[in-house]
Amino acid sequence: MHSIVLLMWLALCTEQDVRERQISNTLTLGAAACALAWLFATGHSWIGAEPSDAGWALAIVMLLTLPGYMLGRFGAGDVKLLGALALATSHQYVLGTFIGAGIAVLLWMLSRRRLWTLLNPKVKKRLQVLAEQVGDKQPFAPYVLVGFLLTAVWIQ
Template structure:
């Protein structure tokens, strides 16, 4: 059930990022506050890791995302999203999501020019910011969603 909630939340974030290249603070900060409240109340993360593991995972998420934010490659919402994910999971999940997102991003950069034309126009209009060549700074949340799916498959 907890995995389904995380997938639903990240799907909402990914959809909004792909459509608007923006993720509302209610989705990122709201989830972060809820994850922190759960962590402090129960002593575990949403997925059952210890509070210490959740804290380290949040710091790991910040270590991965703040350099990209400082260089202008990631947005503030990406930093908040990954930090919230760290508070809700553990370091293995954060590492897996980040690696999976990086792999998905590279695959998309390589495959998108040939695949994009074969995607239905209606769907393309909903995810227009994923269009190849649209921008040097593509939305990252859709790739984080792929990373989370890969991580769940890998970790079971």
């Protein structure tokens, strides 16, 4: 049940990231505040992990994302998204999500040309318009969503 709520939140973040190439603070910081309040109120993370696991997850996220943010590879919304996810889950989920996101990026890079030829012309036109409106900046939240989904299935 708790994973479904996180999946819905990640789906909202993904949709906004794809459309606008940024994730609002309301979605990221709001979820982080709720996860932190849940930690303090119940003594465990949203998925039931110990607070120390959520703390380690946040440390892992900062260690893996802040260098990318400083080099311009990650956006601030991506860092906040993963930080909120860390506070709501555990280090296992965070590491699994990173690995799953990396696999999703790799699969997308290898198969995107082939998948593009299979798309409906109307869908192609809509996606092309979206790509032209926002430029070269690529969304990362869709890969996080796939990574979290793979991790949730693997762990549970």
